[in-house]
Amino acid sequence: MSRQKKTWNIDGIIRNIYLHEIIFLGLIGLCFIGDLIGYLSERAVLFYWLTMTPIFFISSVISEKAAALQSGKDTPHFLKYESIFWLSAFMAVMLIMLLWHASIIETEATGLIIHIILAHTMLLTGTLLGIRFYLIGFFLFLTAGLTIAVEGEVGRSVFIVIPVIILGLYYEKYFLFPSIRNKIEQAYRDDEIYEDEE
Known part of the structure; x- marks a missing residue:
């Protein structure tokens, strides 16, 4: 019984019609936090970006699973x-960390290189998952470029994050919202089928 309930809860999360928006805003928020941590501590940001690698991977898998359920x-x-x-991104990040540990590259450069590797991988993920993952990749590239160009300035990435969020949500509103009604109706039908099976 508890196993069935757990499966239903996971299905409920994946079938949430706003899951793509939640993932998009969550990943943008994590990227923005990483940018702020980079200003505060060069060492902390290394480990932050290291932990973001599996989080980005899991988010992309959940997003694809939700899209597959919605489209069939x-x-x-x-x-x-x-x-x-x-x-490959994780292996590259680990090798960069080894270079840093061996004092071949400096801490600040290490954080930026990891940042750029994650931006590149997120852009590649966009080829499979669409425009929002492209936008996250571009956002990571832009914040890395801004950090390199304007060293020591905190909060400049706000001017980038707002247009990226607006563009990501605009895309949903004008290109995908006509299908939201179908998603809602399908979710209700799926809930009714699930209740009938019980």
Whole structure:
């Protein structure tokens, strides 16, 4: 009984019609926090970006699973490609950390390199998951460029994060919102089927 309830809760989360918006805003928020941590502590940001690597991977898998449930179509070989993207990113990050540990590169440069690796991997993920992941990748690239160009200035990335969020939500409103009604109706039908099975 508890196992069935747990499965239903996971299904309920994945079937949430606003899940893509939640993931998009959550990842943008995590990127923004990483940018702020980089201003506060060069060492802390290294470990922050290291922990973000699996979080970005898991978020992309959840997003694809939700899209597959909503459309009824699986993306062939998605998990294989995503695993290659993020495993290679993780290995690159670990090698960069070893270079830092060996004092070959400085702490600040290490954080920026990891930041750029994650931006590149997120952009690659956009080829499979669409415009919002492209936007997150571009946001990471822009914040890395801004950090390099304007060293020591806190809060400048706010001027980038707001347009990225607006563009990501604008895309949903004008290109995908006509399908929201269908998603709601499908969610209600799925709930009714689930209740009938019980």
